[in-house]
Amino acid sequence: MHPVPFARPWLAVWLLAAALTPAVAAPVWPPGFAGRTLADAPAIAAQPLTQDAALRRGLVGDAALYSLYREHDIAPDALRDALARLPEPLALRRDVLGAASLGESASFEQRLIDAAAQINAAWLALANAENAVAYRQSLVEAAGAARQLAEAQQAAGNLSQLAANAMLRDAARAEDALAEAQAQHADAQDALAERLGLPPGTPVRTTGLATLPAWPAWLAPTTLAAWAEAHSPALRRAANAAALASKQATRASPRPVRLPLLAHPLATADDAGRLAGIPVAWLDATNAMQSARRDIAIAGRRTTEAWQATQRAQAMQTLATQRSDEAIKHYNGMLLGVYELLDARRATLDAAHETSAALGRFWLASARLEALLGGSLPGPWPPTATATATEPPPAGDPHREHTP
Structure with missing residues (x-):
């Protein structure tokens, strides 16, 4: 007869306590509010x-x-x-939000x-x-x-x-x-x-990244900037605020400026009143416009760079695959050792991973640009890019020299 370990009664007590402890209940929303949304969670997580x-x-x-x-x-x-009645793909600006708001709904x-x-x-x-x-x-x-x-x-x-x-x-x-x-x-x-809105630990999965699209003409810096002026909510709101504030502006009477500035007494609060006719709200709105323009331009440039980097990664992957194929031929002809063959295989895996990582960075840059533009891009992404069906960035692109 085998002796019973001393700690086993404590284990039984712990298991009994765990069994009697009520499970953490899922949130229950008021009827008609989000009950059906909550009930969809298992189906959402299953695919x-x-x-x-x-x-x-x-x-x-x-x-x-x-x-x-x-x-x-x-x-x-x-x-x-x-939302279920809308066709794919869902466009946040077109389908959900509508025209940009300049009022209380902003x-x-x-x-x-x-x-x-x-x-x-x-x-x-x-x-x-x-x-x-x-x-x-x-x-x-x-x-x-x-x-x-x-x-x-x-x-x-x-x-x-x-x-x-x-x-x-x-x-x-x-x-x-x-x-x-x-x-x-x-x-x-x-x-x-x-x-x-799924429970923690839900093994949610994705269908994977979309392939690299062809070059879109709307991503040219001048085209993107012109579209943003007319459609970006941040730019439109800032422009509207600037227009309203400018109506309150009066003529300024600045004093002459003597340089260097710190070598002379700076203006006092009374002297600064010479520029009181320029509303602070107008200055803030103008600065907001410049900031929005700069953010959109940077996001467009980074999307361009990510697109170009993905094309370069694809080219490197093609070369790595070709080297691996040649390595197999050399190995079969006893011109290459097995470890060199394995190295060629690992190089192929590395190149494929770099391509997928570059593709992920491209789509993330695209998503950030879309958010800055208020939930809508100037146009759809063209069909998948191939070696014979892509266009280089437009001539106005300052990064044209990096085009693959």
């Missing part, structure tokens, strides 16, 4: 989500928006039904634009994390194959302990990198689940 589906769900599932909706008499369930409009940007960013982060896990898993498999080969060669006396240890070290590092990628993937899942 990979497109970015469009994530945006639709996030606009009604994120409880952080519910106080805003209540304030404006919008029930998430009713908004869910309205803050509501900006909250939804910010929320949509956060949903899109969370979806893209998860898609990138999924790609990273797949890449690290491939490296673990490649390192495992090299390790098995090294162990076999060492056992046969054909490989030194020093060389074999290098293979074992690489395999261990690949396992560590995979574990880190998996942890980041779990964090990305939780971040998107929060935006979608």
Whole structure:
């Protein structure tokens, strides 16, 4: 008869206490408010989500928006039904918000634009994390194959302990990198689940990143700037504020300026009154216009740079694949060793990962540009870019020399 370990009664007590502890209940929203939205959570989590589906769900599932909706008499369930009737893809500006507001609805409009940007960013982060896990898993498999080969060669006396240890070290590092990628993937899942109103730990998935589109003419700096002047809510609101403030302006009578400034007495409050006819609100609105223009120009440039970087990464991936194919031929002809063949395979994996990472950065830059423009781009992204169906950036692009 085996003695019973002393700690086992404590384990039984702990299990009994856990069984009697009530589970954390899911939130129960008032009838007619968000009950049907909450009930959709299992179905949402059961299938990979497109970015469009994530945006639709996030606009009604994120409880952080519910106080805003209540304030404006919008029930998430009713908004869910309205969004379900709209075709894909959902355009925030066209389908949800409508024309930009210059009045009291401006803050509501900006909250939804910010929320949509956060949903899109969370979806893209998860898609990138999924790609990273797949890449690290491939490296673990490649390192495992090299390790098995090294162990076999060492056992046969054909490989030194020093060389074999290098293979074992690489395999261990690949396992560590995979574990880190998996942890980041779990964090990305939780971040998107929060935006979608899903329980923590929900294994939400994406359908993956869209392919690189062809070059759009509307991304040319001058074209983008002209479109933003007419459609950007931030620019329109700032321009409207500047126009209203300018009506209060009166003629200024500045004193002569003597340089250097600090060598002479600065103006006192009474002297500064010479410029009192220039409203501070007008200065603030003008500065806001310049800031909005600058932010949009930078976002457009970064989207351009990300598009170009993705094309370069695709070209490098093609070269890496060609080198790997040639390495196989050389190996079959006994012109190349097995470790060189494995190195060529790892180079192919690295190039593919860099392409997917560059693609993720491009789509994130695009999403940021869309948010700055108020939830709408000047036009759709053209069909997928290919080696024979792309256009370089327009002649006015200051980064034309970097075009692949």
